[in-house]
Amino acid sequence: MPVSPDDFAAVYTQHLGAVSRYLARRVDRDDVDDLAADVFAIAWRKRGSVSAGEELPWLYRIASYLVANHRRRLAAKASMLGLLSVPDSAPSAESLVTADAELARAWSTLAPNDREVLALVVIDDLAVSDAAVALGISANAVSIRLHRAKKALAAALAENSHDEAERSGTSPT
Numbered sequence: 001m002p003v004s005p006d007d008f009a010a011v012y013t014q015h016l017g018a019v020s021r022y023l024a025r026r027v028d029r030d031d032v033d034d035l036a037a038d039v040f041a042i043a044w045r046k047r048g049s050v051s052a053g054e055e056l057p058w059l060y061r062i063a064s065y066l067v068a069n070h071r072r073r074l075a076a077k078a079s080m081l082g083l084l085s086v087p088d089s090a091p092s093a094e095s096l097v098t099a100d101a102e103l104a105r106a107w108s109t110l111a112p113n114d115r116e117v118l119a120l121v122v123i124d125d126l127a128v129s130d131a132a133v134a135l136g137i138s139a140n141a142v143s144i145r146l147h148r149a150k151k152a153l154a155a156a157l158a159e160n161s162h163d164e165a166e167r168s169g170t171s172p173t
Contacts, residue, residue, distance in 0.1 A: 008047060011055050012040055019059050022124060026067045035070060039063045057126060057133035064134065106156035114149035121146055 019039055023032045039062050043050075050058040107115065120131040121142075128146065132139040 003047060008044060011043075015056050015059055016040070018056060019063055022060055022063055023067065025119075025123075027070055031070060035063065035066050038066055042066075054130070054133050057130035060120070060124070060126070060130075060134040061136060102157065102160050105160050106153055109156045110149065110152055113145060114152055117142060117145045118149045118153065 016036060020032055020036050023035050023039075027035060039059055042062050043055075043059060110118070117131065117135070120126045120134055121128065126134065128142050129139045131146075132142045135142060137145075
């Protein structure tokens, strides 16, 4: 990560859009700007701990921690007040796949780790090595998780197709 303010500003300009889109899929739109600012504030303080070329996945990792903290604060607030939290208005990774009912059913059967690795690599278009940095695991572990997640999704889609065929009285193709 660049150490000088001008170089950091260039990284900020380059990656702000991607970080904001990442956050917008996970939190309410009203919170995106504040969380994005927090991501870059943390990145500035810890800029010496990231290797050149790994800035975006590292920023995604910071963002994932902030999203988790944000959700915990919302849950605590809702719990304290006894109110339901306001649903997210920004589309989540899950809502992107729910447009197709069959895909939505299959997506909902996946384990959270499978959904996250698929969302990072397929929806967020990260390379396996970048997803590894974002998840804090090795690239090999991401490849294995991704392979298993794709197999699980394919199996769930096949099962849904088979179930649908049985209900309609036709044979699956």
